[in-house]
Amino acid sequence: MPGQDNLNPQAEAHLHGPLFQNAIQTFNEAAAVIKCDPNIAERLRRPRRCLTVSIPVRMDDQSVKVFTGYRVQYNSTLGPYKGGIRYHHNVDLAEVVGLAALMTFKNSVLGLPLGGAKGGICVDPTKLSRAEKQGLTRRYTSEIAAFVGPTKDIPAPDVGTDPQTMAWFMDTYSQEQGGFAQPGVVTGKPVEIGGSLGRNHATGLGVVYVCERALEVNQMKMSGSRIAVQGFGNVGSFAAKFAFERGARVVAVSDVSGGIFNGDGLNIPQVIEHVKKTGFVKGFQGSQAITNEELLEVDCDALLPCALEGQIDVHNAERIKAKIIVEGANGPVTVEATKIMVQNGKFIAPDVISNGGGVIVSYFEWVQDIMSFFWDEADVDLKLKSVILKAFDSVYKMRQEKQIDMRTAAMATAISRLEKAMLLRGLYPR
Numbered sequence: 472m473p474g475q476d477n478l479n480p481q482a483e484a485h486l487h488g489p490l491f492q493n494a495i496q497t498f499n500e501a502a503a504v505i506k507c508d509p510n511i512a513e514r515l516r517r518p519r520r521c522l523t524v525s526i527p528v529r530m531d532d533q534s535v536k537v538f539t540g541y542r543v544q545y546n547s548t549l550g551p552y553k554g555g556i557r558y559h560h561n562v563d564l565a566e567v568v569g570l571a572a573l574m575t576f577k578n579s580v581l582g583l584p585l586g587g588a589k590g591g592i593c594v595d596p597t598k599l600s601r602a603e604k605q606g607l608t609r610r611y612t613s614e615i616a617a618f619v620g621p622t623k624d625i626p627a628p629d630v631g632t633d634p635q636t637m638a639w640f641m642d643t644y645s646q647e648q649g650g651f652a653q654p655g656v657v658t659g660k661p662v663e664i665g666g667s668l669g670r671n672h673a674t675g676l677g678v679v680y681v682c683e684r685a686l687e688v689n690q691m692k693m694s695g696s697r698i699a700v701q702g703f704g705n706v707g708s709f710a711a712k713f714a715f716e717r718g719a720r721v722v723a724v725s726d727v728s729g730g731i732f733n734g735d736g737l738n739i740p741q742v743i744e745h746v747k748k749t750g751f752v753k754g755f756q757g758s759q760a761i762t763n764e765e766l767l768e769v770d771c772d773a774l775l776p777c778a779l780e781g782q783i784d785v786h787n788a789e790r791i792k793a794k795i796i797v798e799g800a801n802g803p804v805t806v807e808a809t810k811i812m813v814q815n816g817k818f819i820a821p822d823v824i825s826n827g828g829g830v831i832v833s834y835f836e837w838v839q840d841i842m843s844f845f846w847d848e849a850d851v852d853l854k855l856k857s858v859i860l861k862a863f864d865s866v867y868k869m870r871q872e873k874q875i876d877m878r879t880a881a882m883a884t885a886i887s888r889l890e891k892a893m894l895l896r897g898l899y900p901r
Contacts, residue, residue, distance in 0.1 A: 485521065488565025494572045496806055501882035504873050510898075511890045515575075518568055520544040524614040526592065528606045540611045542590040544624060545571035548892045551622055552588035553578055553830065555629030555659075556636070558607075562591035573801070574830075577823040579885035581862045583834050588624055590615070596631045605639050612643040619644070621655030621841065627833050628659040638664060655840040658833035667836035669851030670829075675709025675777075676852060677828020677859050678799040682714065682773055684863050685795050685820045694718030697736075697771040699793065701725050701763060702778030703752055706799045706826065708743060710775050715739035723766045724752055725778075730766040731758035768792060776803035777826075783808045791817065798822035806878075813876045821878040823885070824862050831858050 485491075495516060502512045526538040541564050544552045554574040567589050575587025592611060596604060618624060628637055637657045641664065645653045654665030662668060669676075683693045698719045700711045703726040711721050720736035728751035731737065737758060745755045753760060767774065767783060770792045776782050777799030783791060788808035796812070797820045798804060804812070809819060832855055839845045846854075869887075870880035 485564040485568050486517070488563075488569050490566055490569030490802075491572055492569075493802070493806055494569055494576070497878060497882050498572075498576075498886065501879050501886055504875055504879060505883045505887055505890075507886050507890055508894065511893050512886075514893065515546065515886065515889060518543050518545045518571055519547065520618070521564060521568065522615060522618060523564060524611070526607060526610045526614060528603060528610060530603055531600050538592055538594050538607060540590070540592040540614065541567045542615045542618065542624070542626075543567045543571040543588060544618065545587045545589075546575045546889070547586035548889055548896065549579060550584040550586055552624035553583075553585040553627070553833070554588035554590065555627045556590040556592075556611075556632050556640075557629035558592050558594050558596040558604075558631030558636075560593060560595040562593045567591050573823070575889075576882060576885040577827060577830065579888045580823050580866065580881050581827045581831060581858065582865075582888075583831065583858075585625075585830075585834060588626075589629075590626055591629070594631075604636070608636055608639040609643045612640045613647065616644055616647055619656060621653060621837070625655065625833075625837055626657050627830075634659055634661045634666065637661075641665075655837055658836040658840075660836070665836070665840045667832055667839055667851060668846070668848040669855070670832045670836060671705070672709040672713075673832035673851075673855060674706045674799070674826050674829040675711075676713055677831065677855060678706065678710040678775060678777065678797055678825055679713040679717065680828070680856050680859050681820050681825045681863055682710075682775065682795070682797045683717070684860055685797060685818060686773060688867060689795060689818055691772060691794075695720065696773060697722050698773045698775060699723040699766055699769045699771045700775045700777060700799075701730070701766050701782065701803075702776065702800060703742075703746065704777070707775070707777035708746070710777055710799055711739045712743065714775075722771055723761065723769050725761070725763045725766045726752050728753040730761040730763055731755050732761045732766070732769065733758045773797060775799050779803065781805055783812075785811065788812050789815070791815075794818065796820070798825045801826065809876065809878055819877055820863070821866075821881045823881050824859065824866060827859055827862065828855055831855050 522542040524540045570589035578585040637660045644656045660666040700707045723732040768790045773795040774793035780802035783804040785807045788811040795818045866881045
């Protein structure tokens, strides 16, 4: 990595995680394309602040267990830090640094007045009782409270956390600020305490907005197009639903149990009802069982990977038949696979735009909290469409001008905005 030659490998281990290195690889390629100022590039390769905190929690059996938590504030040039908090047994500082870097570039490319951050606790939340999870959240909030706030750093839910987690976070912060409600400290809250309408389906809807535009620039239409969706959780199920409502033939969907296929198209509302009853997509009447791996290779117009990272890599990239890939998940296509598929004429709408609906509506929630004035769901959806398509169009323009792929163009667009702002603000103290 440029500028890293003299680092102590142990002291700087958090900068050598695979997620962060993957992001930096794309960053370096994009920075070269736009001839980014080398001093700005050097600053953007490092997080501004990394917090590691101990979180003692009294468990239900009255023992005290100490967990490790993190909050990485990567860059705040464009506005307050913004990024989720995840509870997962694999969370470590290196992963959180990588995620914080990606949030910085995502918020920049989306045109939001926000910086990038991420947080997490190394814990398996499924093994905690409700009381233990609440105790964990409240103590974590207290440990990082001096560094967060409506004008400083605004967390949100991520893997293993939810609106209830954000409610506990908000209440703890509010109590420590004198007991006055501070809804703007987090987003992703329940609507009853300052959450935004439209937040629940925002990521899935954003994926479909981007898919529509990607089809359009490739001389296709959503209506009648064949679409496959990997992952049928919050993002994938809503993406499939909105695509179906727009006349697409959703030929395949999948979840952890496997996938289902029907070349004539699945009735997505009926699939959703089936999942509510059985818990999984498998066994849906009138469909053929397929694996998640087979779904990725289905012959279709658009593939929407909305499950986990690294689903398309060098081993299966050559077998992807979809003309367009819209990344609903974070990093479902590796950098190496991207290069292979671009050479094969595939159009990839990268995750920093495609799954940006969640953070866009989180931004809307924060704005509504500050104003104490809330919008109806139709307004939220319309504003989401305006922001995400403006971002897509700016990246597509960069792609055309520089003759590069969409992933590199997205990063180049993000860096360009950050570079201009950082040059205008200058270096403190000089």
